[in-house]
Amino acid sequence: xxxxxxxxxxxxxxxxxxxxxxxxxxxxxxxxxxxxxxxxxxxxxxxxxxxxxxxxxxxxxxxxxxxxxxxxxxxxxxxxxxxxxxxxxxxxxxxxxxxxxxxxxxxxxxxxxxxxxxxxxxxxxxxxxxxxxxxxxxxxxxxxxxxxxxxxxxxxxxxxxxxxxxxxxxxxxxxxxxxxxxxxxxxxxxxxxxxxxxxxxxxxxxxxxxxxxxxxxxxxxxxxxxxxxxxxxxxxxxxxxxxxxxxxxxxxxxxxxxxxxxxxxxxxxxxxxxxxxxxxxxxxxxxxxxxxxxxxxxxxxxxxxxxxxxxxxxxxxxxxxxxxxxxxxxxxxxxx
Amino acid sequence: xxxxxxxxxxxxxxxxxxxxxxxxxxxxxxxxxxxxxxxxxxxxxxxxxxxxxxxxxxxxxxxxxxxxxxxxxxxxxxxxxxxxxxxxxxxxxxxxxxxxxxxxxxxxxxxxxxxxxxxxxxxxxxxxxxxxxxxxxxxxxxxxxxxxxxxxxxxxxxxxxxxxxxxxxxxxxxxxxxxxxxxxxxxxxxxxxxxxxxxxxxxxxxxxxxxxxxxxxxxxxxxxxxxxxxxxxxxxxxxxxxxxxxxxxxxxxxxxxxxxxxxxxxxxxxxxxxxxxxxxxxxxxxxxxxxxxxxxxxxxxxxxxxxxxxxxxxxxxxxxxxxxxxxxxxxxxxxxxx
Numbered sequence: 001x002x003x004x005x006x007x008x009x010x011x012x013x014x015x016x017x018x019x020x021x022x023x024x025x026x027x028x029x030x031x032x033x034x035x036x037x038x039x040x041x042x043x044x045x046x047x048x049x050x051x052x053x054x055x056x057x058x059x060x061x062x063x064x065x066x067x068x069x070x071x072x073x074x075x076x077x078x079x080x081x082x083x084x085x086x087x088x089x090x091x092x093x094x095x096x097x098x099x100x101x102x103x104x105x106x107x108x109x110x111x112x113x114x115x116x117x118x119x120x121x122x123x124x125x126x127x128x129x130x131x132x133x134x135x136x137x138x139x140x141x142x143x144x145x146x147x148x149x150x151x152x153x154x155x156x157x158x159x160x161x162x163x164x165x166x167x168x169x170x171x172x173x174x175x176x177x178x179x180x181x182x183x184x185x186x187x188x189x190x191x192x193x194x195x196x197x198x199x200x201x202x203x204x205x206x207x208x209x210x211x212x213x214x215x216x217x218x219x220x221x222x223x224x225x226x227x228x229x230x231x232x233x234x235x236x237x238x239x240x241x242x243x244x245x246x247x248x249x250x251x252x253x254x255x256x257x258x259x260x261x262x263x264x265x266x267x268x269x270x271x272x273x274x275x276x277x278x279x280x281x282x283x284x285x286x287x288x289x290x291x292x293x294x295x296x297x298x299x300x301x302x303x304x305x306x307x308x309x310x311x312x313x314x315x316x317x318x319x320x321x322x323x324x325x326x327x328x329x330x331x332x333x334x335x336x
Numbered sequence: 337x338x339x340x341x342x343x344x345x346x347x348x349x350x351x352x353x354x355x356x357x358x359x360x361x362x363x364x365x366x367x368x369x370x371x372x373x374x375x376x377x378x379x380x381x382x383x384x385x386x387x388x389x390x391x392x393x394x395x396x397x398x399x400x401x402x403x404x405x406x407x408x409x410x411x412x413x414x415x416x417x418x419x420x421x422x423x424x425x426x427x428x429x430x431x432x433x434x435x436x437x438x439x440x441x442x443x444x445x446x447x448x449x450x451x452x453x454x455x456x457x458x459x460x461x462x463x464x465x466x467x468x469x470x471x472x473x474x475x476x477x478x479x480x481x482x483x484x485x486x487x488x489x490x491x492x493x494x495x496x497x498x499x500x501x502x503x504x505x506x507x508x509x510x511x512x513x514x515x516x517x518x519x520x521x522x523x524x525x526x527x528x529x530x531x532x533x534x535x536x537x538x539x540x541x542x543x544x545x546x547x548x549x550x551x552x553x554x555x556x557x558x559x560x561x562x563x564x565x566x567x568x569x570x571x572x573x574x575x576x577x578x579x580x581x582x583x584x585x586x587x588x589x590x591x592x593x594x595x596x597x598x599x600x601x602x603x604x605x606x607x608x609x610x611x612x613x614x615x616x617x618x619x620x621x622x623x624x625x626x627x628x629x630x631x632x633x634x635x636x637x638x639x640x641x642x643x644x645x646x647x648x649x650x651x652x653x654x655x656x657x658x659x660x661x662x663x664x665x666x667x668x669x670x671x672x673x674x
Contacts, residue, residue, distance in 0.1 A: 026363035028386045049365035051342070051388075132598035139601060250603030257595065261469035264476060266587035273472075 005031040006294060009062045009092075010053075011083060012074035013037040013046040016097060019279060020072055021046050023287040029294055034062050037075075059083065063090045070120075070297055072290070073097060078168060081110040088117040093297045095290065097124040098178065100310050102170035104335065107314055111307040122293045122303035123310040125182045126278075127241075129288035132254040133183065136245060140187060145247030151188045151219065151227035152244040153180040156235035158277055160213060163205040171211045172198065172231060173320040180217075180229040180243075181316040182309065187245050190222045190312070193331040196320040202234060217320045238274035239281050256281055343634055344370040346399035346429070347387065348420060349411035350379040353434065356616060357411055358387050360624045367631050373399035400424050407634060409627075410434060415505060418447050421458065425450055430457040432630045432640075436515070437647050439507035441673055444651055448644040459630045459640035460647040462519045463622035464578075466629060469591040470520065470622075473582060477524055482584030488525045488556065488564035489581040490517035493572035495614045497539060503546040509535065510658040511651070514554060514568040517580070518657065519642070519650040521556055521564050524582050528564075528653045530557040530668045535661040539571045554657045575611030576618050593618050 008030050010021055017037070024032050032053045037043035040057040047055035062068055063086045070093035073083050081101040087094045094114065100107040100123065114121045127133050140148065155176060160166070169175035173196065184191060198212030206213040213234065219227035243254045258272040259280060275281040296303035315335045323330040347358060347369050354374075361367055371391040372383035384392035393399060400408055400423050408424040410417060410433035418438040424431045437460065438444045451458050464470050477485065492513060498506065506512040510533065521528060535549030543550040550571070556564035579592040596612045612618035633640035642650075652674070656667040 022363055025365065026359065028359075028362060028388065051368060130598070131596070135597050135599050144601070144603065250601065252602070253600040254598055255600070256598040259468070260472050261467070261591055261593035262472050263590045263592075264481070264587060265590070266481070 005029060006297060007031055007033045007067055007069045009034040009036060009068045009071045010046070010074065011036045011059055011062070011071055013039070013042040014074060017074035018046055019286055020074055020290060021050060023290045024072070025050055026287070027291060027294060029298060033067060036062050063087055063092065068092060070095065070294070076168065077102065077170070081106050084110045084121070085113040088114045088119045088121070091117065091119060093120040095122045095124065095293045098310065099170070099174065099314055102174055104314065104318060107311060111311060114307055120297050120303050121306050122289070122296070123305050124289065125179065125305050125309065125313070126282050126285040126289045127179055127183060128186055128305060129285040129292065130282055131284065132256070133186070133243070136187060136243070136252050136254050139252060140245060144250060145245060145252060146249030148188050148223070148225045148245060148247045150246040151184055151221070151225060152246070153183055154230045154240060154242045155180050156232040156240035158235055158239050160203050160205065160233040163209070166205055166211060167209055171321055172213065172215050172233065173217070173324065174314070174317040176233070177215065177217060177229060177231045177320060178313050178317045180231065181320070182305070182313040183243055184219055184221075184227055184229070184316070185309065185312050187243070188221050188223070188225050188227065191219050191316050191332055192222045193220045193329050194218065194316060194319045194323050195329045196323040198324045206233070212324065215324065239277045241281060342366050342368050343631055344368055344404040344406045346370060346402060346405035346408045347372045347383060347389070348396050348399055348408065350374040350376070350383040351411065354383070354411035355386070356623055357409060357627060358383055360627050361409070362387060363624070364628060364631055366635065370404045371399040371402050396420060397423065400427050400429060405429060407432065407631070413505070414439065414507070418443050421447055422450060425454050425456045425458070428456070430634050432459045432461065432627065434461040435647060436460070436507070436511070436651060437644065439511055441651065441655060444648055448648045451644045457634055457640050458644050459626070459633070460642055460644065461626060462516070462642050462646070462650070463619050463626050464516055464520055465523055465642060466625040467619055467622040469593065470523070470580070473580070473589045473591050474524060476589060477582060481587060482582065482589060483586030485525050485560070485562045485582060485584045487583045488521055488558070488562060490520060490564070491567040491577065491579045492517050493569040493577035495572055495576045497550065497570045500542045500546060503543065503548055508548045508658055509550065509552055509568060509570065510554070510661065511654045513570070514552060514566055514657060515650060515654040517566045517568065518653045520580060521566065522646070522650055522653065525558050525560070525562050525564065527559045527649070528556050528669055529559045530666055531555065531653065531656045531660050532666040533657045533660040539569070543570070549661065552661065576614045578618060
């Protein structure tokens with residue numbers, strides 16, 4: 001371990017920014033030098049929890065500073081692409097929450113700048129770092145399931161986000177289902193075509209915005225496997241994330257049975273609790289993804305998931321969005 | 337320089353457990369490690385880099401007395417705890433120490449009295465009390481959801497038998513290992529009135545050489561009338577096996593963490609999932625949360641828990657269990673000096 005620490009700027013002090021800040025404090029290889037948020041008070045509050053960090057509302061200063069080696073982007077989606085470009089041009093290593101942008105052209109533009117600058121870039125698909133998914137990937141890669149034939153994944157959020165968030169989210173397929181699309185690529189491989197159906201079952205906000213709150217997507221993988229993905233913006237019992245990969249020699253289920261290692265038995269039966277949302281279900285994964293990013297930066301290897309993965313999941317999301325609107329199968333090659 | 341709102345820490349002991357605690361301290365805001373001390377300077381230096389501390393030293397007294405140190409975290413070998421706690425308390429510092437204070441009652445009592453007189457905030461590392469499973473069990477029992485408690489059942493099996501060297505200084509199975517379940521018994525059900533233990537050597541003759549046992553069952557009669565049974569073993573080839581059940585008039589609660597990774601793998605007519613390996617993974621959250629609770633108590637001016645009195649009471653139950661095994665008879669807690 002080197003005594004010279006990576007100097008990191010945290011951009012965005014919202015919910016996920018605060019979550020990341022705790023992982024940053026805990027990593028001895030990292031010194032957070034600045035927390036930036038247009039809401040200066042939020043920046044101050046988060047910076048106050050990090051020894052040595054200053055608060056600012058001016059991202060340009062940070063991006064032009066020679067005292068910053070890496071930036072962690074946790075700002076609203078519509079600012080990601082520009083910050084990625086500015087960071088890459090200023091030769092900072094970049095970690096960015098998903099997505100780069102909600103359309104293909106803007107995403108490609110930003111990723112081109114990353115490529116040309118050669119800076120390390122990682123996108124925040126944190127599920128890949130969950131112990132369950134990481135183990136699943138290893139076992140599949142070792143061939144323990146044989147040839148993969150089917151993929152099944154459920155993603156249900158406990159409750160829909162506020163309308164202001166929904167309006168800028170890009171819709172259910174690009175905002176929520178994109179995590180399942182990334183898992184599909186991570187565990188099975190590239191997708192050839194999709195067919196998606198969606199409905200409004202409960203959310204007036206979704207209806208008003210032309211979005212859906214419930215959706216099912218069928219995937220055809222390039223390797224011949226079939227997949228089905230179910231999403232809902234509401235699950236009254238908690239955050240419901242289950243993935244199954246089925247192959248000729250076995251199957252794998254990734255599912256957190258309960259949050260607390262406790263079962264209660266009373267008249268009428270037994271109960272156990274459930275994870276509430278992504279913060280608790282993927283707490284360790286949020287830590288692990290940043291650890292891996294900093295290791296890659298320090299060891300000068302390419303972080304993963306990177307630009308190709310950001311683009312790959314986005315293209316499936318765009319294909320599913322247009323399939324749902326056009327009511328027909330959409331091939332990935334149509335998304336360009 | 338540390339801001340005045342920040343709690344400065346003197347950290348003693350950089351073994352494997354020490355590293356775990358030190359990493360957890362890194363995640364706490366308003367807590368800053370100032371000095372790391374270990375008899376092995378290289379280990380102390382490693383701890384210094386890990387925590388961003390100012391000083392690495394082999395001198396524990398320097399770590400305790402440093403003016404910027406407000407709290408001392410003790411993760412040293414058992415036989416040094418009492419002396420270090422005493423030094424820290426006399427220097428006016430708050431203390432978090434791994435259990436036990438000491439293995440004999442007289443020395444423990446002396447330190448507990450000293451802590452009592454000084455009113456220093458002291459917490460002992462019974463991490464299971466901060467495992468989310470046991471926390472929730474305690475809340476539900478206290479809320480009366482199980483009705484009157486009738487039986488307590490606990491089982492602990494360690495994955496790997498320890499070395500003979502460790503065994504000789506461990507205090508034996510009852511004081512070193514069963515003590516965690518005896519502490520849970522007190523935490524979840526209440527004070528113990530009488531114990532009866534059987535112990536034997538079934539796993540490894542080295543335990544007999546160390547005048548110890550590797551397998552034991554302890555029966556408990558609680559002051560409130562409930563019964564308990566504690567099963568303890570130094571070996572489990574399948575993983576770290578810790579299970580607890582509390583049953584009452586209206587329900588029961590089971591605390592058990594078996595599966596470590598949230599994945600089930602099915603192949604050849606068999607579904608397999610993994611198992612926690614040992615205490616660092618099973619109680620990772622407990623280790624993190626006990627330190628969080630300690631520093632939160634200091635920040636809010638509260639006394640942290642479990643404190644020295646709890647450690648003493650739990651030790652008395654463990655000593656009663658060990659004596660019951662040796663003397664082959666039931667022992668009342670009233671026979672164990674207070």
